Amino acid sequence: MIHETASLGRKIELGAYVVIEEDVIIGDNVTIGNHVIIKAGTRIGNNVLIGDLSILGKTPSANQSMSRKPEHAIQPLVIKDDVKIGSNTVLYKGSSINNGVFIGDLASIREKVRIGDRSIIGRNAMVEMNTRIGKQVTIQTGSYITGDMIIEDNVFIGPCCSTSNDKYMGAGNYKHRGPTIQQGAKLGNNATLLPGIIIGKNAVVGAGSVVTKDVADNQVVVGNPARELNK
Amino acid sequence: MIHETASLGRKIELGAYVVIEEDVIIGDNVTIGNHVIIKAGTRIGNNVLIGDLSILGKTPSANQSMSRKPEHAIQPLVIKDDVKIGSNTVLYKGSSINNGVFIGDLASIREKVRIGDRSIIGRNAMVEMNTRIGKQVTIQTGSYITGDMIIEDNVFIGPCCSTSNDKYMGAGNYKHRGPTIQQGAKLGNNATLLPGIIIGKNAVVGAGSVVTKDVADNQVVVGNPARELNK
Amino acid sequence: MIHETASLGRKIELGAYVVIEEDVIIGDNVTIGNHVIIKAGTRIGNNVLIGDLSILGKTPSANQSMSRKPEHAIQPLVIKDDVKIGSNTVLYKGSSINNGVFIGDLASIREKVRIGDRSIIGRNAMVEMNTRIGKQVTIQTGSYITGDMIIEDNVFIGPCCSTSNDKYMGAGNYKHRGPTIQQGAKLGNNATLLPGIIIGKNAVVGAGSVVTKDVADNQVVVGNPARELNK
Numbered sequence: 157m158i159h160e161t162a163s164l165g166r167k168i169e170l171g172a173y174v175v176i177e178e179d180v181i182i183g184d185n186v187t188i189g190n191h192v193i194i195k196a197g198t199r200i201g202n203n204v205l206i207g208d209l210s211i212l213g214k215t216p217s218a219n220q221s222m223s224r225k226p227e228h229a230i231q232p233l234v235i236k237d238d239v240k241i242g243s244n245t246v247l248y249k250g251s252s253i254n255n256g257v258f259i260g261d262l263a264s265i266r267e268k269v270r271i272g273d274r275s276i277i278g279r280n281a282m283v284e285m286n287t288r289i290g291k292q293v294t295i296q297t298g299s300y301i302t303g304d305m306i307i308e309d310n311v312f313i314g315p316c317c318s319t320s321n322d323k324y325m326g327a328g329n330y331k332h333r334g335p336t337i338q339q340g341a342k343l344g345n346n347a348t349l350l351p352g353i354i355i356g357k358n359a360v361v362g363a364g365s366v367v368t369k370d371v372a373d374n375q376v377v378v379g380n381p382a383r384e385l386n387k
Numbered sequence: 388m389i390h391e392t393a394s395l396g397r398k399i400e401l402g403a404y405v406v407i408e409e410d411v412i413i414g415d416n417v418t419i420g421n422h423v424i425i426k427a428g429t430r431i432g433n434n435v436l437i438g439d440l441s442i443l444g445k446t447p448s449a450n451q452s453m454s455r456k457p458e459h460a461i462q463p464l465v466i467k468d469d470v471k472i473g474s475n476t477v478l479y480k481g482s483s484i485n486n487g488v489f490i491g492d493l494a495s496i497r498e499k500v501r502i503g504d505r506s507i508i509g510r511n512a513m514v515e516m517n518t519r520i521g522k523q524v525t526i527q528t529g530s531y532i533t534g535d536m537i538i539e540d541n542v543f544i545g546p547c548c549s550t551s552n553d554k555y556m557g558a559g560n561y562k563h564r565g566p567t568i569q570q571g572a573k574l575g576n577n578a579t580l581l582p583g584i585i586i587g588k589n590a591v592v593g594a595g596s597v598v599t600k601d602v603a604d605n606q607v608v609v610g611n612p613a614r615e616l617n618k
Numbered sequence: 619m620i621h622e623t624a625s626l627g628r629k630i631e632l633g634a635y636v637v638i639e640e641d642v643i644i645g646d647n648v649t650i651g652n653h654v655i656i657k658a659g660t661r662i663g664n665n666v667l668i669g670d671l672s673i674l675g676k677t678p679s680a681n682q683s684m685s686r687k688p689e690h691a692i693q694p695l696v697i698k699d700d701v702k703i704g705s706n707t708v709l710y711k712g713s714s715i716n717n718g719v720f721i722g723d724l725a726s727i728r729e730k731v732r733i734g735d736r737s738i739i740g741r742n743a744m745v746e747m748n749t750r751i752g753k754q755v756t757i758q759t760g761s762y763i764t765g766d767m768i769i770e771d772n773v774f775i776g777p778c779c780s781t782s783n784d785k786y787m788g789a790g791n792y793k794h795r796g797p798t799i800q801q802g803a804k805l806g807n808n809a810t811l812l813p814g815i816i817i818g819k820n821a822v823v824g825a826g827s828v829v830t831k832d833v834a835d836n837q838v839v840v841g842n843p844a845r846e847l848n849k
Contacts, residue, residue: 157403172619173404173635173653175421190637190655191404191671193421193439208655208673209422209706211439211474219471219489221505221523240681243673243708244440244724246474246492246510258681261708261726262475264492264510274683279726280744282511282528292683294788297744298762298780300529300546300576312788315762316780316810318529318547318577320594325573326525326543342787345762346780346810346828348547348577348595363782364810364828364842366577366595366611380595380611380828380842388634404635406652422635424652424670440653442670442705450702450720452736452754475671477705477723493706495723495741513742513759531760531778531807549760549778549808551825556804557756557774579778579808579826597808597826597842611826611842 162194171208180213183237195249197232204235207243207261214248216267216285223326226285230267242279260297272309284321287334296345305334313337314345314363323351338373393425402439411444414468426480428463435466438474438492445479447498447516454557461498473510491528503540515552518565527576536565544568545576545594554582569604624656633670642675651705659694660711666697669705669723676710678729678747685788688747692729704741722759734771746783749796758807767796775799776807776825785813800835 158164162180171190176182180194183202188194192206195213206212213233216226230250235241239253242261250267253259257271260279265271269283272291277283281295284303289295293307296315301307304321321334333352337343341355344363349355354370361367362378362385371377376385389395393411402421407413411425414433419425423437426444437443444464447457461481466472470484473492481498484490488502491510496502500514503522508514512526515534520526524538527546532538535552552565564583568574572586575594580586585601592598593609593616602608607616620626624642633652638644642656645664650656654668657675668674675695678688692712697703701715704723712729715721719733722741727733731745734753739745743757746765751757755769758777763769766783783796795814799805803817806825811817816832823829824840824847833839838847 172637173422175403191422191440191635191653205679207676209440209475209653209671214438214474214492217436217471217489219469219505219507220487221507221525222489238681240679243676244475244493244671244706256682258679258684261676262493262706262724274681276681276683280511280742284528294683297746298529298760302546314782314784314787315764316547316778318594320545320576322545325545325575325591344787344812345782346577346808350575350594360787363780363812363830366842368594378843380597381609404653406634422653422671440671440706445669445705445723448667448702448720450700450736450738451718452738452756453720475706475724493724511742515759529760533777547778549826551776551807553776556776556806556822577808581806581825599825611828612840 165202177213189243195233198235198249199232200235201237201239201255203238205240207241207245209243210241210245210247212241212247214246216248216250224332226267248285254291266303278315284334290339302334302351304332306336308337308339308341310340311337312342314343314347316346317343317349318347319349320351341371396433408444420474426464429466429480430463431466432468432470432486434469436471438472438476440474441472441476441478443472443478445477447479447481455563457498479516485522497534509546515565521570533565533582535563537567539568539570539572541571542568543573545574545578547577548574548580549578550580551582572602627664639675645699657695657711660697661694662697663699663701663717665700667702669703669707671705672703672707672709674703674709676708678710678712686794688729710747716753728765740777746796752801764796764813766794768798770799770801770803772802773799774804776805776809778808779805779811780809781811782813803833 158176159178165184169187177196189208198213234252246264248267251269256274262280266285275293278297283301287305290309299317302319302321321332335353340358348366356373360376365382366380368381389407390409396415400418408427420439429444465483477495479498482500487505493511497516506524509528514532518536521540530548533550533552552563566584571589579597587604591607596613597611599612620638621640627646631649639658651670660675696714708726710729713731718736724742728747737755740759745763749767752771761779764781764783783794797815802820810828818835822838827844828842830843
């Protein structure tokens with residue numbers, strides 16, 4: 157089911173039962189798994205690997221209870237060169253995935269997200285809308301990256317971390333602000349960050365910590381609430 | 388692959404490689420994504436949106452080690468009007484999803500669950516069997532809703548929350564009891580609730596808190612174990 | 619799309635749009651769901667149930683930023699008798715799943731994992747590479763089992779638990795060591811284990827605890843950091 161307006165490069169390896177919609181543009185040397193769905197307008201570079209049962213370029217939707225409605229005029233999903241995408245992933249339109257990025261199985265990335273070169277989005281990790289992720293960032297399996305969040309270069313986020321951008325927990329129509337994680341900072345597994353928190357450069361957050369206030373550059377914090385180690 | 392006994396209404400938009408089994412009933416103005424599987428007997432209302440690669444009406448199964456076997460005589464899955472269902476979801480038979488509900492990508496809902504009008508089940512959220520969810524409830528991305536749990540109207544559950552219904556951790560064949568979350572209560576991200584806990588009306592549980600005993604109406608608790616704030 | 623070199627036993631129930639690659643061997647009395655993909659060389663026993671939209675025998679891949687590259691010479695995936703596999707699962711090659719194992723929907727198991735008889739891998743649980751899981755183990759919904767981990771017989775891991783094997787959080791090319799959970803130990807929901815931790819026989823870790831040092835046989839620990847109960 158490849159739409160006649162889709163443009164495929166050379167050396168395309170195509171799985172079974174694939175759906176490619178109108179105006180999709182695919183580069184050279186791309187492997188497309190079985191049962192993959194590529195939505196209208198999606199642009200894919202060269203040397204890209206797409207796992208089975210994945211959706212690229214999904215349009216956001218909402219119900220009556222959601223205060224934040226998805227925008228209508230949204231750009232196509234853009235995937236650059238040498239990207240590897242796992243199986244059973246759901247990637248929305250309006251996001252850009254840069255060169256050499258790796259996206260694990262069962263991960264999902266919402267609209268208007270930017271991911272820098274060679275970063276890793278682990279299996280089953282969820283990334284919400286409007287978030288910017290730098291270069292060579294590692295986000296491990298099962299971590300939850302909220303919307304309106306900034307993750308700078310070389311940050312390491314262990315498995316099962318949780319972040320939030322909604323201080324008043326659904327109470328109304330105010331500005332959401334996710335955490336900022338500065339260059340080279342590291343989070344241990346299952347760490348919790350509150351909305352708007354800033355984690356300084358090269359800071360370390362221990363596994364299972366609950367971070368309720370900003371962490372300074374190079375600081376190491378642990379516990380619930382997180383406090384500086386050995387103080 | 389649409390079974391001849393299936394009944395489809397008017398204005399059905401049908402994706403590629405869809406499987407619709409016997410005795411399925413679908414209303415008017417329904418969009419069915421690619422590679423969707425609708426199991427025997429499932430009933431779907433009007434104005435429903437079903438994302439790609441989703442399964443509706445799955446039959447539960449078990450292995451030898453499970454103390455709780457799934458019941459055999461189980462009703463079909465019922466989906467009411469104006470419901471939106473994400474991609475790669477797995478919804479079991481025996482549950483009912485009321486008007487205007489939104490279910491995110493990669494979510495799963497087990498058998499005998501009831502979900503009230505306009506509630507939101509976030510992406511990758513998991514809901515276990517026999518749980519009742521009220522109206523206008525928000526369950527955010529990645530939260531785990533155990534079985535035998537009651538969530539009243541207008542409750543807000545942040546991302547990555549975890550609940551449990553099994554006090555003796557698999558030790559035998561006793562009655563399981565999940566938490567009860569009363570009207571308007573809110574849970575911050577990555578909060579943990581122990582089995583049988585009651586969270587009172589309009590109570591607030593801070594992010595990363597571990598709730599080991601009941602929380603009174605309007606109380607705000609934080610920490611591990613969770614204690615009243617500023618006390 | 620069944621490759622001509624694949625060998626299927628008697629009484630195979632085959633869904634729609636299935637892909638079975640070369641040299642796959644399948645026993646008798648096996649049910650294969652719709653849109654299932656079985657990769658080259660995978661071996662499946664008798665009386666096996668495979669849910670819809672699942673992938674069996676996936677080959678690992680990596681990007682430039684990953685210090686641990688997947689091995690090239692890897693054995694096929696081996697699934698023994700009476701195994702039940704959920705929908706939307708992703709199982710890698712090089713692993714072995716023993717008799718009577720149950721794997722929930724949306725779960726994923728990486729390469730070189732061994733799972734003993736009658737164990738349960740819950741819905742949306744993730745298991746990383748090189749991990750050994752004993753017999754009659756229960757891993758509940760959404761738990762994260764890191765790589766290089768040992769889980770002995772009759773262990774119970776509640777929902778949403780998180781483990782880690784990387785003490786220096788991505789800092790280099792050293793040996794990773796996951797936790798060891800000894801016979802009969804139990805973890806409450808959303809517990810966090812640090813790398814290399816040993817949980818002794820029949821020990822109990824409370825819900826939401828953060829375990830930063832070894833736990834002795836029969837000990838009960840709670841809190842962040844976890845300490846012996848009532849001490």
